[in-house]
Amino acid sequence: MADVAELLSKQGVRYAVIGAMAAAVHGVVRASLDADAIVALPLREVQVLRHSLIEEGYEAVLRTGDVDDPIPGLLEIRDRHGNRVDLLIGLRGMDSELLDRTRQVRLAEAILEVVGPEDFIAMKAFAGGPVDLADARAVIELERGSLDLELLRRLAQRFSRDAAMIVEDLIGAVD
Numbered sequence: 001m002a003d004v005a006e007l008l009s010k011q012g013v014r015y016a017v018i019g020a021m022a023a024a025v026h027g028v029v030r031a032s033l034d035a036d037a038i039v040a041l042p043l044r045e046v047q048v049l050r051h052s053l054i055e056e057g058y059e060a061v062l063r064t065g066d067v068d069d070p071i072p073g074l075l076e077i078r079d080r081h082g083n084r085v086d087l088l089i090g091l092r093g094m095d096s097e098l099l100d101r102t103r104q105v106r107l108a109e110a111i112l113e114v115v116g117p118e119d120f121i122a123m124k125a126f127a128g129g130p131v132d133l134a135d136a137r138a139v140i141e142l143e144r145g146s147l148d149l150e151l152l153r154r155l156a157q158r159f160s161r162d163a164a165m166i167v168e169d170l171i172g173a174v175d
Contacts, residue, residue, distance in 0.1 A: 001035035002110035004077055004085045007056060008039070013049060014099045015039045016115040018088070018123065023135045025105050025114045027142040030131070034084040038091060038115070040099060043073055046089050053077055070126070093126060093159035095119065117143045122155035125166040137170050 001021060008015050016022075019036030023029070041049065046062060053060040059078040065071050073089030101116035115123070117139055124136035140147065149171065156167040 001037065001085055001112065002107050003079070004035075004037070004053075004058075004087070005110055005112050007053065008037075008049075011049060011052060013039055013041065015087070015113055016099055016102045016119070017105075017112050018115050018120065019086075021112075022115045022120050023139070025103065026117055026120060026139045028135050028138040030135075034086055036086045036088065038088040038094070038098070040090055040094070040096070043089065046073060046075060050075060091123065091126075093163075094123075095155055095158055117146075118148055118152040118155055121147075121152055121170070122159055122163060122167065125156050125170065126159035126163040128162070128166065133166065133170070136167075137173065140170050 001017060005015065005017075015037045017025075017035065017037050019034075020030055020032030021035050039046075043064065050060045050062055053075075057080065061076045062073060063076065064073045070092040071088050071090070072092075075087040075089060077085040077087060098115065098119045099113070101119060102113035103116060105112050105114050121136045121139055124132040124139075152167060152171075153164065156164040
C-alpha cells in the first residue's frame with residue numbers, strides 16, 4: 001500500500017485507505033491478504049493511472065461494475081511479490097468530502113491517508129456483512145467520545161436507508 005500510495009500522490013490522485021488497514025488505524029486489528037483504498041476518479045483517468053502502474057512494473061487489472069453495482073470500478077494492483085491493493089473507483093453514496101476527512105498515518109517511510117472514523121463506520125454499515133458490522137461496532141466503542149454522530153448519521157443516510165438504520169442500531173447498542 002505504501003508504494004501505491006506514493007505513486008498516487010506523485011500523480012496527484014487523492015485516496016483514502018479503507019478496509020482492514022483502516023480498521024487497524026481505528027483500533028480494530030484483523031488479518032487481511034490485501035490492502036484497500038478508495039479514489040474518486042472518472043474511469044478515463046483510471047485508465048491513465050492503470051498505464052502508469054504498469055509502467056512502474058505493477059500488474060493492474062481494471063474491472064468495472066454494472067449499473068446496479070455500488071462500486072463503479074475496481075483496479076486490482078499486484079506487485080512482483082504478489083502483494084495486492086484493491087483500489088475502489090468510487091462507491092455509490094460516498095460523500096464527496098470523504099477525502100477531506102482522512103487521517104494521516106505513518107507506515108515505515110510513507111504517509112498514508114486513512115479514511116476517517118465516521119466515513120469508515122458508514123461504509124461498513126452500507127457493506128452490511130458480519131465482519132463489517134463487527135468492525136463498525138468496535139470503532140464506535142473505541143472512538144465514541146470523539147465521533148461526530150451527526151456527521152455519521154448523515155453519511156450513513158447518503159448510502160441507504162438500511163445503512164442509516166444499522167448505524168442507529170450500532171449507536172444504540174453501544175449506549
